[in-house]
Amino acid sequence: MYTIFFITSFVSIDFFALLLDGRAEPLLIYCLHSLKYLFLYGYLCFLLVYTSIAVNQRIHGDNIFKLFITPLAVVAFLIIINYSYSFIFYITEDGKFEYGRLYPLLYIIDAYYIAISTHLLLRGKKSLSQNYKIIIPAVIVILLTGTVLDYLFPYVSFIPFTFTILTTLVFIGMQNPYEYYYEDSQMMNKNAFITMCGSRFTSETNTLCIAVNIHNIDLITGTLEISKVINAEGLFLKNIKQFSKKLLTFKLANGQYIIVLDESNEAKARLIYEETLHIMEKFANATLFSFPIYSTCCLFSSPKDVSSLRMVNTLFDALKLYDNKDDILAIKPEELQLKSDAEIERIEKLVKNALNENRLEVYFQPIYNVKEKKYTSAEALIRMKDDEGNNISPGVFIPIAEKSSVIIDIGAFVIEEVCKLLSTEHLSALGLEYVEVNISMVECLQSNLASNILSVLKKYNIASSQINLEITETSASEFTDIVDTNIKTLSSKNISFSLDDFGTGYSSLSRILSLPLKLIKIDKSLVQAPFINRDKKSMILLDNFIKTAFAAGFDIVAEGVETNEMAKHVIALGCTYIQGFYFSKPLSKTDFVEAIKVNKPAEI
CATH class of the missing domain: 3.20.20.450 (EAL domain)
Incomplete structure (x- = not known):
């Protein structure tokens, strides 16, 4: 929807700018072309965010500001001062658009975006899914080709055509959002976990996670109305999100939940873990059900405790063995005696x-x-x-x-x-x-x-x-x-x-x-x-x-x-x-x- 918004806005503004060229007030024509460029580079900014998330599988706020937003601010600044100096483009007295002598400055911004995208792609090619390995290089090639053609033939409007191809390509490669969620509770599922967090469980990436295994989940789902189960999962998710927004929570299977922390601070992770235990303790004593919810929780890290997705499954298998009918268990990873991949x-x-x-x-x-x-x-x-x-x-x-x-x-x-x-x-x-x-x-x-x-x-x-x-x-x-x-x-x-x-x-x-x-x-x-x-x-x-x-x-x-x-x-x-x-x-x-x-x- 972000893609459609930017491209539709860009093409619509460009259409009216061409339609009114020589027929409207110069200030209106100038404003339309200025907006056009802002939406153009806004979309390039979006493509870089898209690439960064695909490669890193997380959003880094500082990086987004430095790498993506700053060039957009530079473009906005150039357009503002261009009104007085007309070095990028100008509007003639009869309201017609003309390129300025320093118009190629904008192509430097294009080259910057393409260079950063290529760098991200090469740096994270091992962690990319098969879809992204095909789509992102294609996006870079199409963007580069469209930029070169637009530079050689500036009045032919290659950029709108290029963006149309990019939109189609991104749409085809996108994962169906419904494949990421459980239809009933709308919690993210195992497919989402593998896609979004797969590259975090390697020997090179530091990741902190909390595993929650509910032991009597079959009794809960087999006894209660589905609405109450969904309500309980919703409360669990809401409580977790209230404590910290930098969390990804997934339901891997019935009774198996994993919270992925976008935190490298172990002290902060420990606080979130303690809050998780407190939440599960409230569920154990809640009057929402006619019986308590018994669970086992574990704070673990990658690659220290778990170094692959397969070991995540092994960890949950080990947690099942710690079924306890009396209270919540907080298990340390070393107690699980997990087997390494080797x-x-x-x-x-x-x-x-x-x-x-x-x-x-x-x-x-x-x-x-x-x-x-x-x-x-x-x-x-x-x-x-x-x-x-x-x-x-x-x-x-x-x-x-x-x-x-x-x-x-x-x-x-x-x-x-x-x-x-x-x-x-x-x-x-x-x-x-x-x-x-x-x-x-x-x-x-x-x-x-x-x-x-x-x-x-x-x-x-x-x-x-x-x-x-x-x-x-x-x-x-x-x-x-x-x-x-x-x-x-x-x-x-x-x-x-x-x-x-x-x-x-x-x-x-x-x-x-x-x-x-x-x-x-x-x-x-x-x-x-x-x-x-x-x-x-x-x-x-x-x-x-x-x-x-x-x-x-x-x-x-x-x-x-x-x-x-x-x-x-x-x-x-x-x-x-x-x-x-x-x-x-x-x-x-x-x-x-x-x-x-x-x-x-x-x-x-």
Whole structure:
């Protein structure tokens, strides 16, 4: 709109100046041509601002004044004194426009603008998006060509024609503003974040940011009216902007917000961070909702803590693990133990070659049966080693594997290893009823998942009742038709399902009830919280989750049980099975087979 305003004004004034040339008062003609030049150089100033923002991805007030506004002021000054000296242009007594002897002075201003634009382009070419890499050089070439032609043929009016081409080019290259915002709340989205801030996360740029992760966002969006959620986001944005206008706030995903500070002052950044914590604390205690908003905040910098956009995603993944049901957590970047880009790339390579290089191994964690007082089932867990034989945490390599097709190969490896063990060791004769195998959402989306699993069972002559497939509550809320079809097919073949991490995803109860589930596994964060925090709220929350699952008719597994006190409590609440270090850590195949043969769990 800025472009259209300047060019329309310029062309309109030029049109009337030509139309009235020799037909109106000389002062009117002089004023029209003066305005024409002011709008012309005003637009050149805009093009430089446009270039600077594209290259630097931020507005520097001092630079804009020195580089852009000053030449415009020089032009205005020349036009004012030109009225008395007529060295740029003059109006004859009969009202006709004529160029003065020093008219080329204006072309020096043109050359200045072109030189600065070229300098900015060359300096920031690495950070430019593909659109800008094409558009800005084209703008410079067209502007240069139009200036030269206008100088050679001053009465032909090449400049309006040049500006028309520039307007079209800028319009074509512009990002659709609606692609930058969420339609409901009008908050800037991840696409806007990547476009506007992508070049800030490098080893050469200092940037300070605040990350805010809301843990119970699914409960909020699934329970409240959308208008209240939008209202809450609006209040959050308004409060942040009131504290400082030099902020860019983005919503990367539901419950994930990042505030990019145009500040290099760490003390000022710390004040803004403290204000953010205060705002989130107000939300936690607000009467706007019938429940508090639990969040985790982190002040971090680039390149010290985060050196790429990928590491920003890693940071938010790490923040999710700090789910706290009682108060707001302020996490320091070093506590997150973020992996560097080089480390992530190293792990990606290890994951891709894991199967070929025999880096994968399946471990088994026995599950205690409360009624029979022994192990009757187990969960299969994948483990991976690096070049030196050190274990890599599944929390590190599984998310990486899920971003590629490698997770499908890993899933196939696990089901193959489980069936092979059940076949060779005949564990069902020792009282092991079934083994739980985790399947990821990526695997569930494969149309041939059911046929592949059934073919492996047939290959090793394993009864379908000996396998239980685990899906997480979070993935259960994202099911598609393909996933539903896979589950129905496998369920019809007598393969049972369990819901893992119950209490963390906030799926609707109706959705959970629609699934053919045999087990509900209460997440360890809920099981452990009452014994770590020693408060009534955590205990009430755990009790309610177990009672809800029990009332719905499911068998219940309590995960993460690490003490005798925990075991006694979940048994009293009605849990059918218990899984955790109190009974057994994950075991290698050999140790697991021995544990099932002995089958003497810890006493309760």
